[in-house]
Amino acid sequence: MTEQVQEKLTILPLGGLGEIGMNMMAVAYGGEAFVIDAGLMFPDDSMPGVDLVLPDIDVLLQQGWNIRGIVVTHGHEDHIGALPYVLEKINAPLFATNLTMGLVEYRLDEFDLLGSTTRTVIGPHEDLQLGPFRICFVPVCHSVADGVGLLVTTPAGILMHSGDFKLDPTPIDGRPCDLEKIASFARKGIMVLMSDSTNAEQGGATLSESMIRPAFETIFREAPGRILIATFSSNIHRIQQVLDLCHEMKRKVVLVGRSMVANTRIANARGYLDIPPDTLMEMKDLGNMPDQRVTILSTGSQGEPMSALSLMALDKHKHLKINPGDTVVLSSRFIPGNEKAINQIINEFCRRGAQVMYEKVSNVHVSGHASEEELRYLIRLVRPSCFIPIHGEYRHLLRHGHIAIEEGVPKDHVLVATDGDMIEVSRDGIAVTKQLEAGRVFVHGKGVGDIGHNVLRDRRALSETGLIVVALGVSRETGKLASEPEVHSIGVTFEDAAQELHEGITRDLNELLSDLAPCTMEQWEAAKEEIRLVVRRCINKALGRKPVVKTVLLKV
Numbered sequence: 001m002t003e004q005v006q007e008k009l010t011i012l013p014l015g016g017l018g019e020i021g022m023n024m025m026a027v028a029y030g031g032e033a034f035v036i037d038a039g040l041m042f043p044d045d046s047m048p049g050v051d052l053v054l055p056d057i058d059v060l061l062q063q064g065w066n067i068r069g070i071v072v073t074h075g076h077e078d079h080i081g082a083l084p085y086v087l088e089k090i091n092a093p094l095f096a097t098n099l100t101m102g103l104v105e106y107r108l109d110e111f112d113l114l115g116s117t118t119r120t121v122i123g124p125h126e127d128l129q130l131g132p133f134r135i136c137f138v139p140v141c142h143s144v145a146d147g148v149g150l151l152v153t154t155p156a157g158i159l160m161h162s163g164d165f166k167l168d169p170t171p172i173d174g175r176p177c178d179l180e181k182i183a184s185f186a187r188k189g190i191m192v193l194m195s196d197s198t199n200a201e202q203g204g205a206t207l208s209e210s211m212i213r214p215a216f217e218t219i220f221r222e223a224p225g226r227i228l229i230a231t232f233s234s235n236i237h238r239i240q241q242v243l244d245l246c247h248e249m250k251r252k253v254v255l256v257g258r259s260m261v262a263n264t265r266i267a268n269a270r271g272y273l274d275i276p277p278d279t280l281m282e283m284k285d286l287g288n289m290p291d292q293r294v295t296i297l298s299t300g301s302q303g304e305p306m307s308a309l310s311l312m313a314l315d316k317h318k319h320l321k322i323n324p325g326d327t328v329v330l331s332s333r334f335i336p337g338n339e340k341a342i343n344q345i346i347n348e349f350c351r352r353g354a355q356v357m358y359e360k361v362s363n364v365h366v367s368g369h370a371s372e373e374e375l376r377y378l379i380r381l382v383r384p385s386c387f388i389p390i391h392g393e394y395r396h397l398l399r400h401g402h403i404a405i406e407e408g409v410p411k412d413h414v415l416v417a418t419d420g421d422m423i424e425v426s427r428d429g430i431a432v433t434k435q436l437e438a439g440r441v442f443v444h445g446k447g448v449g450d451i452g453h454n455v456l457r458d459r460r461a462l463s464e465t466g467l468i469v470v471a472l473g474v475s476r477e478t479g480k481l482a483s484e485p486e487v488h489s490i491g492v493t494f495e496d497a498a499q500e501l502h503e504g505i506t507r508d509l510n511e512l513l514s515d516l517a518p519c520t521m522e523q524w525e526a527a528k529e530e531i532r533l534v535v536r537r538c539i540n541k542a543l544g545r546k547p548v549v550k551t552v553l554l555k556v
Contacts, residue, residue: 146272199369
């Protein structure tokens with residue numbers, strides 16, 4: 001009897017559907033699975049103290065699938081940043097293109113994981129067999145070199161994952177999207193297309209990376225002194241253009257920032273960056289060069305507080321000071337949530353006499369993501385039976401879903417999914433079979449996962465309203481109050497007013513405790529909530545605020 005072929009493919013997104021960042025999903029068939037990407041997300045203002053946000057993979061492990069490998073589409077942090085944490089729980093081999101693997105290995109080395117992780121470099125036109133999945137890498141253009149989309153042949157049908165992409169007609173490295181390969185798979189019939197939605201709200205087509213060169217040439221010709229360019233260290237094509245211009249205009253380049261130095265070294269060693277001879281110089285030699293012969297290429301374009309760029313803006317960098325006549329170029333997109341920090345450093349540079357060029361005032365940046373016309377083109381080329389928008393906030397996904405419908409994908413075959421949706425897809429249709437709890441893991445310092453939503457709630461409350469601490473000395477012998485309550489406050493009101501506030505709280509507490517008269521530790525513990533409420537009422541009456549109140553019992 002012939003074994004019946006299962007017709008449905010399962011897709012489980014763990015991050016990247018409903019937010020920018022944290023991209024990760026699993027594709028499963030018949031108990032076998034592989035993972036696409038494992039990225040991180042940077043915290044927003046609602047996550048005080050958090051350094052990184054990772055997808056919670058416990059829900060994936062609970063499925064019991066045999067995970068054949070992790071396939072990485074490109075080397076951005078929102079696609080590779082969680083790998084060191086994921087690999088501690090999933091012992092699976094990694095597969096990526098050459099430059100992407102170099103960027104991954106740099107991260108793994110930081111966590112001492114190189115020796116324990118199996119890694120295989122796959123060429124941009126090669127195929128990879130993982131159990132029932134035959135994965136074909138297809139070159140795509142993006143703001144990091146060596147990115148790929150995935151064409152996955154399974155017993156249920158063909159799946160396409162676009163990766164992050166744009167249809168750049170004149171890429172810097174001469175490596176355009178392989179549309180012919182995509183078309184050849186489309187002729188076989190693609191069951192489901194999952195496509196990058198980041199710029200779904202942007203009309204027209206995204207400009208080519210090569211289009212920023214005229215703006216940079218103008219800046220280089222007109223700059224009276226040093227040029228400081230801040231960009232993402234993974235944007236190798238942008239770095240190449242800067243190095244080429246500096247070589248042509250006889251400027252020396254100083255690389256600033258740990259990731260800028262590392263990524264430039266990796267890209268050069270692997271053949272993705274051509275550093276013109278006698279172009280780079282060390283920071284210690286800056287004093288020997290006239291300003292008009294110097295370019296500084298730095299990280300920190302998002303206004304990160306401790307980045308080299310922010311330290312320069314605030315005049316706190318140990319080696320680099322901004323001079324009147326310097327030109328600062330922020331050659332990157334303002335990531336949502338970072339606008340305030342970026343605007344602050346722009347203002348600081350201006351105060352120090354620098355001219356600042358950025359996306360809103362000069363064509364010094366182009367996106368790495370496809371805009372509406374390119375998204376439509378890909379849908380028309382692929383002609384998928386089903387469509388899932390990926391990589392974006394919910395509004396981006398929703399808009400991309402509407403575009404797919406307008407391009408002829410049946411409405412009931414378009415699924416705007418969110419993290420944790422267990423998706424089943426076949427040639428007949430697509431559906432969410434159940435919603436799983438796809439959580440987030442917060443990283444703070446060396447702590448991974450030890451910060452939950454309750455901790456974040458408390459941190460937000462402390463940052464917004466301050467803290468009152470009530471210390472009560474209780475006699476070991478009698479169980480009665482041994483002295484007047486001590487009241488301390490942090491971040492509630494200014495110092496001169498705090499003393500009067502503390503005296504009022506102490507009066508109200510003495511009145512409460514005389515009525516309660518606790519004399520055992522159990523009674524004291526039970527009184528903590530009433531103490532908290534009395535303190536809160538006192539402060540609310542005096543200041544109209546409700547700070548966090550903590551009561552500390554001390555046996556004396």
